[in-house]
Amino acid sequence: MADDREQKAGELAMHAFKTAGNLQLLIEHMEICGFRTDEYGREDLARVANSLRGMSVRAAMSSGDDDILRAVTGRDDLGRL
Structure with a gap:
């Protein structure tokens, strides 16, 4: 159960991250x-x-x-988070 919840959290993280980027592009195009x-x-x-x-x-x-955390933060030094 915990693994499924963690996987779903990872999927949500990527979805929110991509949506935020797309929304920013929409703002710029507008x-x-x-x-x-x-x-x-x-x-x-x-x-x-x-x-x-x-x-x-x-x-x-x-x-x-x-890997997901690196993708959404753009950071490689995760030991400091």
């Missing part, structure tokens, strides 16, 4: 094209992306998978 969503400003979307990045780190730490 700015280039001069578009905005009807209800959310750039700052709102940026806060969501930032929140997803934070959640991805917490989920990666819960997964116990150093």
Whole structure:
């Protein structure tokens, strides 16, 4: 059971990390094209992306998978975390 939960946490970490990156790209493309969503400003979307990045780190730490943690933090020196 714990292994399954850790695996699911790792999957969540990667999903949140990739979604945050895609959301940031969307924000940049919207700015280039001069578009905005009807209800959310750039700052709102940026806060969501930032929140997803934070959640991805917490989920990666819960997964116990150093490769996932490295991927979402961009750090090789995990001994200091």
